[in-house]
Amino acid sequence: MERFPLKPVLLAVGLLASAPFAQAASTLVYCSEASPAGFDPSQFTSGTDFDASAETVFNRLTQFKRGGTEVEAGLAKSWEVSDDGLTYTFHLRPGVKFHTTDYFKPTRDFNADDVLFTFERLLDPEHPFRKAYPSESPYFTDMGLNESIKSISKTDEHTVVFALNKVDAAFVQNLAMSFASVQSAEYAAQLLKEGKAGDINQKPIGTGPFVFKRYQKDSQIRYDANRAYWKPEDVKLDHLIFSINTDAAVRLQKLKAGECQVSGYPRPADIDLMKQDPNLKVMSQPGFNLGYLAYNTTHAPLDQLKVRQALDMAIDKPAIIKAVYQGAGQLAQNALPPGQWSYDAKIKDAPYDPAKARALLKEAGIKEGTTINLWAMTVQRASNPNARLSAQMIQSDWGKIGIKANIVSYEWGEYMKRARAGEHDVMIYGWTGDNGDPDNWLGVLYSCAAVKGSNFAKWCDPAYDKLVQQAKLSSDRDERVRLYQQAQVILKQQVPITPIANSTVFQPMRKEVQDFKISPFGLTPFYGVSLAK
Incomplete structure (x- = not known):
């Protein structure tokens, strides 16, 4: 022992x-x-x-x-x-x-x-x-x-x-x-x-x-x-x-x-104002988090890969980071934050391409003006300081490819309860790691076991799931890295989510x-x- x-x-x-x-x-x-x-x-x-x-x-x-x-x-x-x-x-x-x-x-x-x-x-x-x-x-x-x-x-x-x-x-x-x-x-x-x-x-x-x-x-x-x-x-x-x-x-x-x-979740625009107040101090550190969109893959037309690919490449992510995170967020291309061991830096986004997105929707048989419910949180989170503004910008982006996004919001507890029940089409969400292990991301958020819990994409891919489960069984860190990086490739290819940003965490308080x-x-x-x- x-x-x-x-x-x-x-x-x-x-x-x-x-x-x-x-x-x-x-x-x-x-x-x-x-x-x-x-x-x-x-x-x-x-x-x-x-x-x-x-x-x-x-x-x-x-x-x-x-x-x-x-x-x-x-x-x-x-x-x-x-x-x-x-x-x-x-x-x-x-x-x-x-x-x-x-x-x-x-x-x-x-x-x-x-x-x-x-x-x-x-x-x-x-x-x-x-x-x-x-x-x-x-x-x-x-x-x-x-x-x-x-x-x-x-x-x-x-x-x-x-x-x-x-x-x-x-x-x-x-x-x-x-x-x-x-x-x-x-x-x-x-x-x-x-x-x-x-x-x-x-x-x-x-x-x-x-x-x-x-x-x-x-x-x-x-x-x-x-x-x-x-x-x-x-x-x-x-x-x-x-x-x-x-x-x-x-x-x-x-x-x-x-x-x-002590105050939680400040707006990025308020950080400098807080720093100038002699009675306050603002602690900060790189966030171990991810703000993202989850596509409910059990709802048509989001069950089609081409539709998810189109919605993903139609989002102007740098514009969202500039307007919503205001200097306190970095572009996220992967389903893991860069600070998580096993993060694969080779994973890259599909280029922003509204024209190609339109073509993909046409190939998928999606009619102009199709409505998709886009859920937005009503509370500030470390991973997204303004989900409502994020939703409005995504709504505008999707409008340019013929998709009408209907923004839906609920009180926080109700939002989570309904999302677990799978009522959403697409939802804005975020995650901060809970234990420092890759499984806390790749297992908890995207595995088949989590489809009734925190897997808000309701996505279950057997090939992906096999890799994640194998990784949990190994005590060899190098082997776990290899398996998790293979899983990240599948996750990126299948687009159950769109990563948006990794944010900096700010904690304001009295001196x-x-x-x-x-x-x-x-x-x-x-x-x-x-x-x-």
Whole structure:
């Protein structure tokens, strides 16, 4: 076995300029961009949802070091992997407390039963809790963990064993991701007894650095510090408040006024203005992200390759990058960002060619004036700061080749729900890597296993899928690179998506914010963050 040791109050709606929440030195207000769809991390794939739950309330067996992609111990203090790569033994951290709230008071510490409940619920459609509260876990299934995990067992209160059906080269990294947040089995049993299983998504209980207090949709979320946290140096705030503001201009005003100390997803046009404010600082780093279009290949006429090729080559991508990203985005030609190992720099776009696009549509039998629904997000994302403007520019480009694009938008949670159901024709979306492994892109976004989850192209290509699955089974990095680069060629040829841009990530905040670290995974974590006195 290869051993891995441990490495070292209801507030009024809105924020009032005359009495900002920030008046309390230990209260940090984050101006967030949207309301979460819920607080059970296993159900979601969005940073908005993970910020409000996994990054505040919960922990995982393993975790990523702050600001990096390296895995370290979390609720598991150490682990071992068998020589054949099929058995993972996790040794759990003793003395970890679940949150005490007005709706749950734990009678015991975190133990192996909580890990078993968390993952057995995800694995077994007939699990009693899942029967009481039917829910899907798109990330879990998109990554094929429902097939790769054979069983989970405990040898004692602080030892859990995962047996796999097949080797998964990124298994430890996968368990550090937000969807794998560990739930309380005792709390789940209480909810079942009370007939309130759905509260697991509305009133979360975890072991994380912040305790959930209240949520007011489209207004605010309030958390208090977890004073019993197992890693006390990560809790430096008394209170954390998410002030939800979908308008980037409003978030900027509140940041400048001191009504929030950190703000999410600024408009590129506002970056210089923020940098000129003596009370603000703007952190930045190259984004590990991709903004793209997904073509629903189950909808006619998008089921035809020639149609997808035509739509792809009719988009003036440099114009979108100039107008939407305003200097904070780079042209994307591949389905991976350049910073991801196995990225194939030889992959190139088809030339921008409206005339050839028209000819392809004619060959495909597409009539002039054919309507296609183009979905646009209503929230700013790291991968696309203005999806509406992007959609309008694509609408104009497609109009030049005889395609009428009807722009459709929904509130963020509804947008994601409907997209997973496959209601869209074409949708603007984006992705930020979650674990540093290529499978997080090529498997989660485009594999056959992910067509009911984050594969919004609903594209399933057996040749592509075989390569991606083979790559997951190998522990030889060079072999994985070879397989993934072959898969990238197929993906580019079949055009289930149009890559648009890789953006630079900017994180504005007040100067009193200390030790904030930008997550490479597009999350907004506040553990370890403090405010200068």
